Amino acid sequence: MKRSIIAGIGKYIPEHVETNDDLSQIMDTSDAWIQERTGIKERHFADKHKDTPASMGAKAAEIAIERAGISKEDVDFIIFATLSPDYYFPGSGVLMQRELGIAHTEIGALDVRTQCTGFIYGLTVADQFIRTGMYKNILLVGAEKHSMGLDFTTRGRNVSVIFGDGAGAVVLQPVEDENRGILASALHSDGTHAEILAMVNPGSHGGYHHEKLGLEVDFGFSESRYDPIFVTRKMLDAAQLFPYMDGPTVFKIAVQKFPAAILEVLEKAGKKPAELDLLVPHQANLRISQFVAKRLGLKEDQVYNNIQRYGNTTAASIPIALCEAWEEGRVKEGDLVCLAAFGSGFTWGANLMRW
Numbered sequence: 635m636k637r638s639i640i641a642g643i644g645k646y647i648p649e650h651v652e653t654n655d656d657l658s659q660i661m662d663t664s665d666a667w668i669q670e671r672t673g674i675k676e677r678h679f680a681d682k683h684k685d686t687p688a689s690m691g692a693k694a695a696e697i698a699i700e701r702a703g704i705s706k707e708d709v710d711f712i713i714f715a716t717l718s719p720d721y722y723f724p725g726s727g728v729l730m731q732r733e734l735g736i737a738h739t740e741i742g743a744l745d746v747r748t749q750c751t752g753f754i755y756g757l758t759v760a761d762q763f764i765r766t767g768m769y770k771n772i773l774l775v776g777a778e779k780h781s782m783g784l785d786f787t788t789r790g791r792n793v794s795v796i797f798g799d800g801a802g803a804v805v806l807q808p809v810e811d812e813n814r815g816i817l818a819s820a821l822h823s824d825g826t827h828a829e830i831l832a833m834v835n836p837g838s839h840g841g842y843h844h845e846k847l848g849l850e851v852d853f854g855f856s857e858s859r860y861d862p863i864f865v866t867r868k869m870l871d872a873a874q875l876f877p878y879m880d881g882p883t884v885f886k887i888a889v890q891k892f893p894a895a896i897l898e899v900l901e902k903a904g905k906k907p908a909e910l911d912l913l914v915p916h917q918a919n920l921r922i923s924q925f926v927a928k929r930l931g932l933k934e935d936q937v938y939n940n941i942q943r944y945g946n947t948t949a950a951s952i953p954i955a956l957c958e959a960w961e962e963g964r965v966k967e968g969d970l971v972c973l974a975a976f977g978s979g980f981t982w983g984a985n986l987m988r989w
């Protein structure tokens with residue numbers, strides 16, 4: 635039976651380091667607050683003009699492709715996960731295809747919009763294509779450029795101190811060995827709380843969901859059929875073009891859903907938490923990771939965290955962390971590795987694999 639293995643992995647981290655102290659200069663926050671609540675010490679911010687999710691994704695992809703021992707032309711499908719795409723449309727997948735110089739191959743490119751869980755969804759979709767034999771070299775990328783649109787005033791401090799930029803990529807290939815590769819996956823979503831962690835503008839909602847939920851938000855729409863609802867003057871003036879997060883509520887649900895998804899994939903594969911060589915959780919908050927580890931009875935060396943240096947890079951956080959763990963020798967052939975994420979939507983899920 636075919637299984638999917640990660641044959642190559644790469645990452646791209648933009649050069650600029652933004653420290654907590656740097657942020658303290660522009661808003662009312664402090665290194666102590668940020669470290670105590672999130673574990674974050676610093677994050678990297680993309681170059682405004684040169685680094686995009688597609689361009690950063692391409693840089694990470696080139697490394698993953700080389701490490702997989704294939705050429706760019708061998709890639710037969712692209713999956714691109716991001717919540718901060720280069721354009722509203724088309725998706726960043728085709729832009730990265732062009733950036734890699736393989737647009738002429740005309741391979742399919744699929745964009746995934748499941749935020750922090752983007753890499754887990756992408757990996758699970760890729761796994762199905764590999765298992766059925768449809769594709770043999772899938773390039774899966776998670777990339778984010780959060781710094782393009784955060785509210786860097788005190789008003790937005792609960793969100794803006796958390797996020798960072800970067801990209802991670804993997805190449806998935808088939809193996810004829812049912813004890814290796816992706817053993818089990820779990821994908822979930824619950825849209826009940828969609829607006830609790832969201833960037834609703836620009837969009838085509840026209841206020842519909844807020845009205846249905848009984849939320850009184852004035853987005854400044856005019857009644858003229860011909861006036862745009864995508865972006866209004868009010869949205870700009872009232873800071874309605876930034877991400878919103880009810881952090882404490884997200885935290886409470888995250889610490890329930892992370893362990894549930896991890897236990898679900900372990901159970902599907904007949905494994906126990908103690909058998910895990912490494913858990914690579916989405917890097918949302920160090921306190922969440924620590925809580926999850928405690929809940930599952932995992933030892934410190936069974937969990938990989940690097941949020942301290944990168945912040946939360948959403949769809950990129952798992953492939954960046956997995957890449958770094960692999961580069962440090964923390965992931966070796968035969969290791970039982972679990973990836974898990976929870977985030978906006980809400981969406982959550984996990985993958986269990988034998989490296």
Ligand code: UT7
Nearest residue numbers: 663664667671750791792795881882884885888918919977
């Ligand atoms: O990856 C997507 C999934 N996202 C998550 O998993 C995030 C989950 N949530 C969290 O990680 C935490 O809720 C945060 C780190 C976002 C916030 O931590 P918290 O302990 O939940 O803080 P809070 O929002 O309850 O705010 C506590 C206080 C407030 O002040 P008052 O009302 O007590 O006076 C905030 O205004 O901290 C204040 N505050 C800050 N102070 C300094 C909020 N942000 C900051 C800040 N610096 N950056």
